[in-house]
Amino acid sequence: MTLLQVAATVSLCMPAALMLLALLTPRRQDRPTAALWQTCNALSGAALGFSVVSALLVPYLVEAQAGLNPTRLGSVLAVLVQLLGWVIGVFSARYLEGEHRQRRYMAALAGVLAAVHVLLLADHWVVLIAAWALVGVALQHLLCFYPDRPFALLAAHKKRIADRMADVLLIAAAGLAWTEVGTGSLTALWAHIAREGMSTSLHLSAVCLVLAVVVRTALLPVHGWLIQVMEAPTPVSALLHAGVVNLGGFVLIRFAPLLEQATPARSLLIAFGLGTAVLAGLVMLTRISIKVRLAWSTVAQMGFMLLECGLGLYTLAALHLIGHSLYKAHAFLSASSAVRETRLQMMRSAHGPTPVSLCIAPVLAVAAVVLMQTLVNPAAWPWWWSAVMGLAWAPMVWLDPARASLRAVVLQTCSGLLMIVGLATLALLLHSLPLGIRDVPHHTLGLVTLLGMAALYGCLVVLQIRPNALRRWRRWSYAGFYVDELYTRLALQLWPSHWAPHASHTGTPIGTRVDATAHP
Incomplete structure (x- = not known):
């Protein structure tokens, strides 16, 4: 085993060890939650260090093994993910002080980091699909950290629906490509395209892949859960907007050899990306709440990023992904400062530009x-x-x-x-x-x-x-052009959920199935 493989394996195992530590450590008075947070953040820091070593050794990689291939971009993003995970973990230790269910929070946070790390190194359809599905499963526990907040439950339910639709589309894309190439290896897929060109099956695979990314990246019309996720703790919002939702851009960059010859798929990216960027940008201009504006900004930026991928500007999309991750992590973790700065700015200038x-x-x-x-x-x-x-x-x-x-x-x-x-x-x-x-x-x-x-x-x-x-x-x-209201009604009619709290005007207790028309 080479030094690169050792570094990549250790950096990948650290979040998994953190998750097991949070779940299996017995609840004792002599080991308070603060001490467990210190241990978890130390493991997260070690994962960051080994990720840096792995990124430095990527140019010396000989061949991929076990469905994993640490590419240069994937290794750089793995360092970014571990850095954001460590910062969010340190912030969470103070933010959640005194809250219940902190151990489950640690485990879910570590699970998200581990699954994202696997996805960034994936070189096989099965590994890619499984890792992306695990990201959504672990994230559900973070979104529902406050189970008494109805819109947090609604957002989690809508995201669960989007994830399952994306899984079906990814499996269809994998099946079409696998049948054509004869293997699930992504490296083999790139070699086949370079040698044989694009077939009808590969064009359909590219379209299914693009639709899966559109659904997972919260583009219109399935963007509503990303706005309503503001009910989750602030560090969860930072993790989601700065890391998880950006994965669609990385997947498209990873599949650039497939997309560059698939004009129908690129046209879909242009349509969804440009439409989302324009409409979400217009909505953001009318909102006042800082966190809601940040959420709509993320929707617009995701549309812009997928637009760059559709235009074939993959390098700019990668730089956009990195810059957006750093900016949104800082913006959410310092949201209170943003409120004060906005108030001062409004006091200084009450008029528009000339x-x-x-x-x-x-x-x-x-x-x-x-x-x-x-x-x-x-x-x-x-x-x-x-x-x-x-x-x-x-x-x-x-x-x-x-x-x-x-x-x-x-x-x-x-x-x-x-x-x-x-x-x-x-x-x-x-x-x-x-x-x-x-x-x-x-x-x-x-x-x-x-x-x-x-x-x-x-x-x-x-x-x-x-x-x-x-x-x-x-x-x-x-009102967001009422797109999310229509999608929510349809989603709750097809997949009803227990999310609404006790409502005095309806007499409906918590946990009772509510019709979609009751909450547009």
């Missing part, structure tokens, strides 16, 4: 991105993606009407452009990292994406200039 800056901002932002791409890495991405990034970062150049002096306008514009230049330079430098990913951009679909982002920016401009002009649209947007 109309002139709304029109000039995208031009300046696109010019800054194109300039940095020309200077740093001209071949990093197509020109239309520079325009998409410019539209996304244009609000950084919006001007505050309260600062009317020429000096204030110049300083504010320069600071916004410097932020855009810094972000673009960082993205371009990270793009050159040897992650073992090959981009295959689709230019026609890229132009469609640019039009969609331009439409979203146009709605944002109208909302800033004439807030009352879209009053009816704002009501629909605030």
